[in-house]
Amino acid sequence: MSVLVDDDLWSAVGDPTRRRLLDLLLNEGGGTATGLSEHLPVTRQAVAKHLAVLDRAGLVHATAAGREKRYRVDQERLARAVAQLTAVGEAWDGRLRRIKRIAETIQRESQQ
Amino acid sequence: MEHGTIEREIHIDASPEVVFDVVSSPEHLREWWPDEAEYPVVPGGSGRIGFGDTWMRFTVVDAAPPRLFSFRWTHEEGETAAPGNSFLVVFELEPAGTGTLLRMTESGFRERGWDEAKTAAEYADHVTGWDFYLPRLQVYAPKAAA
Numbered sequence: 001m002s003v004l005v006d007d008d009l010w011s012a013v014g015d016p017t018r019r020r021l022l023d024l025l026l027n028e029g030g031g032t033a034t035g036l037s038e039h040l041p042v043t044r045q046a047v048a049k050h051l052a053v054l055d056r057a058g059l060v061h062a063t064a065a066g067r068e069k070r071y072r073v074d075q076e077r078l079a080r081a082v083a084q085l086t087a088v089g090e091a092w093d094g095r096l097r098r099i100k101r102i103a104e105t106i107q108r109e110s111q112q
Numbered sequence: 113m114e115h116g117t118i119e120r121e122i123h124i125d126a127s128p129e130v131v132f133d134v135v136s137s138p139e140h141l142r143e144w145w146p147d148e149a150e151y152p153v154v155p156g157g158s159g160r161i162g163f164g165d166t167w168m169r170f171t172v173v174d175a176a177p178p179r180l181f182s183f184r185w186t187h188e189e190g191e192t193a194a195p196g197n198s199f200l201v202v203f204e205l206e207p208a209g210t211g212t213l214l215r216m217t218e219s220g221f222r223e224r225g226w227d228e229a230k231t232a233a234e235y236a237d238h239v240t241g242w243d244f245y246l247p248r249l250q251v252y253a254p255k256a257a258a
Contacts, residue, residue, distance in 0.1 A: 088221070089118050096216060098144035100124045103134045103212075107126035 009081045012057035017042060018050045025060065025073045032068040057081075117219040125211040128178035135203045135214070136181040153181075158193075161185065169193065179205050184220075195220065 012018060017040065024039055025031055033048040040047060051071055054060045058077050062069040124131050134140045138149035141161070149170070151159025157172040171193040173182040182202040184193035191197050199220040206213045 088218070089120075092118055092120055092216060092218065095144050096120055096122050096214070099131070099134055099214070100122060102140060102143055103124050103126035103131045106130050106134070110130075 009057050009059070009077075009084070012053050012059055013078075013081050015050070015053075017046075018054055021047065021050055021054065022059065022073060022078065025071060030070055030072040032065060032070050034068060117217050117221075120216045122214050123208060123211055124214055127210075128205045128207055128212045131205055131212045131214055132178040132181060135205075136175060136177075169198070171198075173200070174202075181205075196224070199224070 013022070020040060021036060024036055028035075033044050033051055036051075037044040037047040042050075051060060051062075051069075055062060055071070058074055059081065060071045060073055062071050064070075126134075134144070136153050138151055138153070138159075141149040146161035146163055146168075148162035148167075149159070150161075151157050151170050151172060153172060153175050155172060155175055157175075159170050160167045161170045162168075168185055169187045169189060169191075170183060170185045171187070173184055173193075174180050180203070182200065184198040184200050187193045187198035199218055201216065201218045204215040206215075
């Protein structure tokens, strides 16, 4: 697993429109830029660009479908990206819970 | 998210002065994160935090009690902490009722790549972190992709 690939993964799923695209692709089982743009407040061209980013990160794969490409989600790769995103976030969740507990204990003891 | 930032916000039933002390002082840091912490709580103050046998560089960026504390960590020995060689953690504190709204952001992941970020998180939270969340990840990750 190279650092470069992981960086692509991170930036690919970091964008809200691309996360929405992944949701749509997962729900519909796949889709084209034209079809997907009907569900989003962005142009077909913008959707095509986002799909290209997801493709480069390996999160979706394209197959020819008439004049357009049809995209599907690579579920294994998405699961890996989600796990990585979640890992660092959860580490902080644990630390913040401890910060809260410590600060509230100090506050209570100082008021007694 | 776009630039590789973790963002969290929590309410704490303690005054900003108390919360500031907990997030900034080496004595308290040891209670919620590393095993050891040695650094002066002043802007530019340089030191280290330790996890078992592993030490990591730690440099205070801003210390403005009771509303802001930020630091960079994981830069190499001998390097000056800067974007690209370290992660930046910012704590912002705001009075909220009788307590404090604490905002935390950690950034620098995109600049450094994910493997490194994950490794740092793993080291930094190995005592309570991974044991707690690995089983949850195993449940969560497949569900997110399903």
